[in-house]
Amino acid sequence: MRKNRDYWNSVAHHWVEMGERQWNSPPNWGFWGETDDSFNLLPTDMTGMKVIELGCGTAYVSAWMSRRGANVTAIDISGAQLATARHLAKKHDVEIALIEASAENVPLDDSLFDFAISEYGAAIWCDPDRWIPEAARLLRPGGTLVFIGNHPMVWVETPPDGSPCEARFHRPYRGLNRADWTHVEFDPGGIEFNRTMEDWLALFRNTGFQILDYRELYAPNDSEGIAFSVPADWARSWPAAQVWKLQKQV
Template sequence: MSEDLPEHVAENRRYWDGMAADWVDRGEKAWAQQPQWGEWQIPNAELPLLPDDMTGLRAIELGCGTGYLSAWMRRLGASVYAIDNSEGQLSTARRLAEVHGLPDIEWVHGDAEHVPQPDQCFDFAISEYGAAIWCEPNAWLSEAHRLLRHGGELVFLGNHPLAMVCSPMDGSLPVTDRLERSYFDLGRLDWRDAVDEPGGIEFNLPISAWLRLFDRIGFDVIDYREIQAPVAATGQRGAVTAEWAKRFPSEQVWRLMKRRLP
């Protein structure tokens, strides 16, 4: 592990490399299905994060994990560049790309806050969790802005700030019906000493802070969605129970556009 990496990048690399094997089965299932989003597997027809046709688009996935989202974009016609902080996760992605006959996705081991690609070389950028929660917001959003052409879109899905506010300070699971921490103090969430599932450093912000950050960097908001668990959902997904997520938003989706030149 490089000593030059920021603390959160190094910790998240250790964390995800250490549990990469636990995500193989979920990755294999996702590679074989149509696009479905988040912990509650909302179909793309109901939550349209990807266009129906991506022919001719150059797309980047920021924090690709096992690579299923990149596979979905490739099947829709995009040329795809996929970067992830975990070599263990990328090993699964590369293997599944061969299994599914998609050898031309470009898999890159690296930090989504520093992507080794030139300015304005992508039409579309996306993160489902990945950079959306594991990277420092100003850093990765500024990098996504640099990489996108003017008018290019960035879509990202991650934890809703309310779910973070209802997460106990000791890191125990699941989230509660109480306000456990300050909404206005959201930012860096260090789970290394968590009671349950210790490890990793996440980030989240109050919604007003997200909006100010987008504006300062140069993104306009096209859409914002707060995800509700389906009526038929049961059990627990990650840190959230289905009953909680039917009453409160556990996940959020932002769709942004890089401002066009005047």
């Protein structure tokens, strides 16, 4: 967590422009910004719902939920990212409770929230064995957890030097757990986490979640270029992201 906090503090200024753009956009998901109409990840009417975003970055997802009527809390481990979020919340006159903390250890009471979401936040930068149980603790019985993160195929087909994905296996799928990108040649980053499908399912089952929906995101047919090390032509054949929608058992 310290390495990821330091990484995100160091690059936060690169994400201000994207944050501003997303604050001014309707909900959209994945590397190619597919509309929420395709996935329905957020309830259309969130009036009165208590929600939390886990690993909010510049908090544009929180802004989308607030505008739908939700009472929003958002956490992030990066103080620099939260500074951007506070600036944009003030600029857009959107009320969000912003807390500097890790999604692996949230300083809030049990069963406070109806809905939790992570969009490339805790979903990839936190250990699932820690943040998934923490999300379950924060949700009320019957509450919903939605998260979107890198598909395991992105990992197994990314070269060791961090260059863009290619249609070739570079690491084993079995035992998928964590990847340290801090010293790769291309676009060094932080430490990311993922799981095999079997391990995700076991984790949800052991944490008291049932699966409501699962989606795999591919690049649209008209997409071009490379988004976050994922080439569009690769992602038309291989899923770039996965979306889980879970419900805490009553």
